[in-house]
Amino acid sequence: MQNIIRGKAYVLGDNIDTDQIIPAKFLSYNPSDPSERRYFGMYAMDGVPAGQMGLPNGNIRFVRPNEFKTDFTIVVGGKNFGCGSSREHAPLAIAEAGASIVIAEFYARIFFRNCVNGGYLVPCESVERLVEKIHTGDELTVNLGTCKVTNETRKTSHALKPLGDVAPIIEAGGVFQYAREAGMLKS
Amino acid sequence: MAGMTITEKIFAKNAGKAKVSPGDNVWVSVDILMTHDVCGPGTIGIFHEKFGRNAKVWDKNRVVIIPDHYIFTADDKCHRNVQILRDFVREQGLPYYYDPEFVKNEPRMPNPYLDPTKTRYKGVCHKALPEEGHVRPGEILLGTDSHTCTAGAFGQFATGVGNTDAAFTLGTGKTWLKTPPTMKFAFRGEIPPYLTAKDLILAVIGEIGVAGATYKTMYFAGEGITSLTLEDRMTLTNMAIEAGGKNGVCDVDEKTLQYVRHRSHVKNWEVFKDDPDARYCYEKEWDLASFEPLVAKPHSPDNRDTAMNCRHVNIDQAYIGSCTGGKITDMIFAASILKGNVVKVPTFVVPGSTEVHADMKRLNLMGAEKGPNEKSIEDILLDAGCRVGPSGCSACLGGPSDTFGRLAGTEVCISTTNRNFPGRMGSMQASVYLASPLTVAASALTGHITDPRDYVVKPIQTGMAGVL
Ligand code: SF4
Numbered sequence: 001m002q003n004i005i006r007g008k009a010y011v012l013g014d015n016i017d018t019d020q021i022i023p024a025k026f027l028s029y030n031p032s033d034p035s036e037r038r039y040f041g042m043y044a045m046d047g048v049p050a051g052q053m054g055l056p057n058g059n060i061r062f063v064r065p066n067e068f069k070t071d072f073t074i075v076v077g078g079k080n081f082g083c084g085s086s087r088e089h090a091p092l093a094i095a096e097a098g099a100s101i102v103i104a105e106f107y108a109r110i111f112f113r114n115c116v117n118g119g120y121l122v123p124c125e126s127v128e129r130l131v132e133k134i135h136t137g138d139e140l141t142v143n144l145g146t147c148k149v150t151n152e153t154r155k156t157s158h159a160l161k162p163l164g165d166v167a168p169i170i171e172a173g174g175v176f177q178y179a180r181e182a183g184m185l186k187s
Numbered sequence: 188m189a190g191m192t193i194t195e196k197i198f199a200k201n202a203g204k205a206k207v208s209p210g211d212n213v214w215v216s217v218d219i220l221m222t223h224d225v226c227g228p229g230t231i232g233i234f235h236e237k238f239g240r241n242a243k244v245w246d247k248n249r250v251v252i253i254p255d256h257y258i259f260t261a262d263d264k265c266h267r268n269v270q271i272l273r274d275f276v277r278e279q280g281l282p283y284y285y286d287p288e289f290v291k292n293e294p295r296m297p298n299p300y301l302d303p304t305k306t307r308y309k310g311v312c313h314k315a316l317p318e319e320g321h322v323r324p325g326e327i328l329l330g331t332d333s334h335t336c337t338a339g340a341f342g343q344f345a346t347g348v349g350n351t352d353a354a355f356t357l358g359t360g361k362t363w364l365k366t367p368p369t370m371k372f373a374f375r376g377e378i379p380p381y382l383t384a385k386d387l388i389l390a391v392i393g394e395i396g397v398a399g400a401t402y403k404t405m406y407f408a409g410e411g412i413t414s415l416t417l418e419d420r421m422t423l424t425n426m427a428i429e430a431g432g433k434n435g436v437c438d439v440d441e442k443t444l445q446y447v448r449h450r451s452h453v454k455n456w457e458v459f460k461d462d463p464d465a466r467y468c469y470e471k472e473w474d475l476a477s478f479e480p481l482v483a484k485p486h487s488p489d490n491r492d493t494a495m496n497c498r499h500v501n502i503d504q505a506y507i508g509s510c511t512g513g514k515i516t517d518m519i520f521a522a523s524i525l526k527g528n529v530v531k532v533p534t535f536v537v538p539g540s541t542e543v544h545a546d547m548k549r550l551n552l553m554g555a556e557k558g559p560n561e562k563s564i565e566d567i568l569l570d571a572g573c574r575v576g577p578s579g580c581s582a583c584l585g586g587p588s589d590t591f592g593r594l595a596g597t598e599v600c601i602s603t604t605n606r607n608f609p610g611r612m613g614s615m616q617a618s619v620y621l622a623s624p625l626t627v628a629a630s631a632l633t634g635h636i637t638d639p640r641d642y643v644v645k646p647i648q649t650g651m652a653g654v655l
Contacts, residue, residue: 015398017608019610020610024586025585028225028268030229030264030267030271032231047610079398080397083397085347086347086349088351108398109433110348114352117349117351129590173349175351176355184359185358185359
């Protein structure tokens with residue numbers, strides 16, 4: 001796990017559910033097939049209503065049409081990020097598009113667990129609500145060691161909650177690596 | 188030392204510990220792992236990648252595979268995904284696989300089963316799991332689907348997981364879980380005839396919000412719950428996830444035991460009860476007579492309002508189906524209102540399982556075997572102008588564009604399903620209202636959202652429908 005992550009922010013609102021992150025019609029792609037897996041990147045956030053795509057202005061697509069990768073590295077959300085279905089395609093889609101971290105007020109638990117156990121994304125929780133304080137396109141630096149996110153564009157900084165119990169699994173890169181290192185799985 | 192809840196006792200048993208408390212992280216053994224056609228291929232891919240191409244699942248009698256999501260579509264990728272499940276089942280020699288044998292690997296709409304009693308295909312996994320005997324009190328069930336929590340109605344711990352977690356369990360039989368604190372929702376009295384469990388759960392979710400139970404157990408207790416059928420209890424636990432809950436659970440009683448004895452493959456299980464001094468992080472008691480028929484307005488299951496307040500909302504479509512509202516009792520509820528009337532808007536009916544579909548053909552409106560000159564539940568629905576499709580998830584989650592009942596434009600739909608997020612039923616422009624089968628049926632007759640109280644004159648009997 002990288003301790004310092006730099007990049008552009010993509011800001012969303014509250015209750016971003018997994019149908020918005022990756023709509024059901026794309027679930028027929030097989031994530032285990034590399035040629036199909038990249039389509040999850042192409043369609044990441046495709047179900048977010050246009051006005052809510054990239055706050056505060058909206059109408060900013062996470063991934064430009066017909067492209068596989070996003071310009072944004074850090075997704076910022078509000079309450080209950082990742083609620084709804086258990087589809088692991090959701091954190092996978094965000095990661096496949098090229099983002100590496102989500103900062104939200106709090107998560108729906110299956111999404112959080114999938115981020116951690118699958119080793120897709122670091123799911124950080126902010127201490128205060130950031131959705132109105134960070135704008136889509138702002139340049140951010142996240143320091144996981146000091147639990148701080150610095151907004152280089154606006155010259156502000158905000159505290160993050162420590163990763164807590166799941167830190168060892170995130171650091172290992174997912175539940176398989178964690179269990180292997182802990183001697184629970186044979187290599 | 189405080190007592191334990193049902194969920195804590197199940198965790199302790201499967202972790203081999205005398206006691207666990209909320210917040211404790213424990214490694215537990217998993218009793219049953221279920222996957223389906225949407226998450227199965229990804230799970231199988233990770234299993235092969237991490238454990239090796241020749242790896243075997245930890246216990247083939249504990250793996251259940253139920254294709255249900257994208258079955259009736261011409262999309263050949265969906266058919267390919269069913270084929271991936273078949274190949275895995277053959278490779279591993281899995282006995283509990285419910286094949287839609289009519290799905291061929293070709294880009295064409297499969298011909299649905301003609302007789303629902305003569306297919307191996309079962310329909311929606313959460314309905315099929317208890318029907319096929321994979322659900323027992325006191326066990327831990329994981330499924331690669333968020334509504335796996337449905338099975339908590341049988342006094343077990345059941346929750347949804349992702350592909351990586353499922354693959355880990357496939358290879359090891361284990362998973363790590365954080366012990367959740369329990370919220371207790373107690374219900375007093377008997378449910379009035381114009382309400383179903385759907386109204387109760389919409390009331391609860393409206394009260395605590397879509398994240399009100401995040402990481403927590405929702406325990407549905409009291410005589411109000413024991414007065415419900417198992418099927419109606421499943422409606423409650425099914426929607427625990429809509430409040431963010433980790434699991435939903437009900438007490439085990441004679442009704443549960445009768446069901447499980449009749450169906451389960453394994454003949455021993457343990458029944459747990461909350462200790463009198465068990466701790467709850469939230470407690471609320473409700474009087475069932477105080478509820479009114481409710482809806483959840485677009486675009487969130489906690490956007491609660493009464494059906495009465497929404498009577499000016501015109502609807503373009505009604506939908507009766509899914510693991511929440513496509514059980515045989517839901518069909519009896521809807522048919523009791525639709526009987527002898529004709530719907531004003533297109534009304535799509537999708538049986539939750541092929542067993543439900545068979546029962547719709549076999550049973551009368553009282554939930555009993557129909558006589559030769561009596562109408563079946565399906566006859567009543569068809570006579571009322573409903574369109575009855577084959578069992579499966581169908582338009583509950585939108586699905587491919589050729590899915591039965593899917594929304595494609597700016598429709599307003601009233602539905603017995605569980606989610607009304609933007610785009611959930613297929614169209615970002617559509618508006619979905621969630622309601623009980625009674626409210627959906629009454630609304631289908633008038634063309635606007637309708638409080639079913641005027642349409643239900645006497646208690647609706649469902650007999651042994653869905654049990655035996
Ligand atoms: S019926 Fe709907 S909610 Fe139930 S498993 Fe299928 S898609 Fe999910």
